[in-house]
Amino acid sequence: MESTDKYIIGADVGGTNIRVGRMRGFEIEELVKVPLSDVLSGDKQPEKLARFIADYCQGISVAAVAVGLPGTLDRDCRRVLKTPNIPGLSGSDLKSIMQAYLQVPIFLENDAVMLLSGDIHRLELDRRGVYLGCYIGTGLGSALYINGAVPKGANGISEMGHMPVFGKDELCSCGNRGCAENYVSGRYLQKLRSEKYPDIHISEIFTAFRGTEEYSEYIEILSVILAGTVNLLDPTAVIIGGGVASMKGFPKEELFERVCFHAMKPVPAKNLKILYSPEREDAGVFGAAVFARCMLETHRL
Numbered sequence: 001m002e003s004t005d006k007y008i009i010g011a012d013v014g015g016t017n018i019r020v021g022r023m024r025g026f027e028i029e030e031l032v033k034v035p036l037s038d039v040l041s042g043d044k045q046p047e048k049l050a051r052f053i054a055d056y057c058q059g060i061s062v063a064a065v066a067v068g069l070p071g072t073l074d075r076d077c078r079r080v081l082k083t084p085n086i087p088g089l090s091g092s093d094l095k096s097i098m099q100a101y102l103q104v105p106i107f108l109e110n111d112a113v114m115l116l117s118g119d120i121h122r123l124e125l126d127r128r129g130v131y132l133g134c135y136i137g138t139g140l141g142s143a144l145y146i147n148g149a150v151p152k153g154a155n156g157i158s159e160m161g162h163m164p165v166f167g168k169d170e171l172c173s174c175g176n177r178g179c180a181e182n183y184v185s186g187r188y189l190q191k192l193r194s195e196k197y198p199d200i201h202i203s204e205i206f207t208a209f210r211g212t213e214e215y216s217e218y219i220e221i222l223s224v225i226l227a228g229t230v231n232l233l234d235p236t237a238v239i240i241g242g243g244v245a246s247m248k249g250f251p252k253e254e255l256f257e258r259v260c261f262h263a264m265k266p267v268p269a270k271n272l273k274i275l276y277s278p279e280r281e282d283a284g285v286f287g288a289a290v291f292a293r294c295m296l297e298t299h300r301l
Contacts, residue, residue, distance in 0.1 A: 006063035008292045011053055012111060012284025013069050015085045015138040018049075020056050021282055023289035026121070028282045032056065036086070045088030046080075050101040057102065065098065066107040066292035068114035068284050070139070075156035077108045084173035085138065107292045110158070111284055112141030113150055117294070118287025119239050119277050120145065129236030132229060134160065135277075136222075136244035139173075140181035144233065148294075161185070163225055184222045186244050206249030219254050226255075227262030234268050241277025252276070 007022040007029075018039055021031040039052045053065060071083030071090070078095040098106045116133030125131065127148040135141040140161030144151060151158075159174075161181035168178035182188060189205050197208045209215045230238065238259075244250065256274055263269035277283060 006061045008063050008289045008296075009053065009057060009065040010114075010285040010287070010289030010292065011065065011067040012114065012288060013049070013067060013086070014111070014284070015070055018052070019282070019285050020053060021285040021289070022060065022062075023286070023293070026290070028286050028289065031282050031285060033281075040086055040088060043088070045086070046092040046094050046097045047101075049089070049094070050098040053098070054101040062102070062104050064105040064107065064292045064296055065102055066109070066114070066288040066295075067094075067098070068109060068111035068288045069094075070111050070141075072157055072159070073108055073110065075152050075154070077156070080108075082174075105292070105296065107288075107295050109150070109288075109291060110141065110143065111135075112143040114284055114287035114291050115141075115241060115277065116143040116145060116239060116287070117291040118283055119241060119275075121290050122278050122280075122286075123239070123275055125237065130233060132233060132235040132238045134226060134238060134240045135242040136184060136240070137186055137242040139185045139187065141242070142229075160225060160229055163228070165221055165225075180221060180225045184218055184225075184244075186242075188218075189244065203247055204249075206247055206251065210249060210251075215251070219251050219258055223255055223258035224262055227259045230259065230268055230272065231264050237273040237275050239275050239277060241283070245276060246279050 007024050009022050011020040016036055017033050018036055019033045021028040040048055069083060070085060072081040074081055078093060080089045080092050080094050083089045095106050095108055112133055112135045115135050120127060120131060131145045133143040142158060142160035144158055162174050162179045164178045165180050165183060170182045171177055172179035172182050190202060193202050193205050200208050260269045260272055263272055
């Protein structure tokens, strides 16, 4: 990195809010949270996002900016292919636009990749391993690190949440039908609450439907998707996080048991390790800043 006096800026673009903060060392300072609609509304949304972050950077010395996005990017992480909840960013050459405003290195990635980057650091894990991140929020995000690098396929896609569930055909925001996130995400839980438990707050949903058929199906679908990915990748650890995973009553023990049930025997079932993200409001911002720091220092994670 160029200078210890310079800050790395991390930004987390969520479905409801945008968070941005600055990091020097490994602590986030000056965390700002604003409603998404206050920044990204109307036309020219990529420029508005770039201007918002540029305004935040006014008056400070910046080494790099990293942004986690709730959608898919191209293999080179320059263009936004699709952000279902923020259609105004879809198709944009966001990296070029941001560099024009900020004149510093810009790093874009899926928000799950940024979260996993931060979790590996905060959980004090050895980056020389295989780590699978599963982040359950509005949707179901996933990320993969292998020996400190983010592997990229032909199109740069890594979407566990869009694995199809046998026997399901509900239309997904991605355009396919029966995707896993339709049945385990926060969006699903909100729908379940409004239909069957309208008098409770969403934070109580796992307590409310515990022991029901829907509860068992929720665990089963999530466990099958996780176990299938575990059997394929044989990860050092699975890290689960996101707003849903931090809710009261989230079925950690039952989920672990069912993932082990579906995992291959004797391994990886015998030594399966599932960890949970530290609950921090700055998780996405911190992860983005850690990602940028690693890219600056080593040109790889």
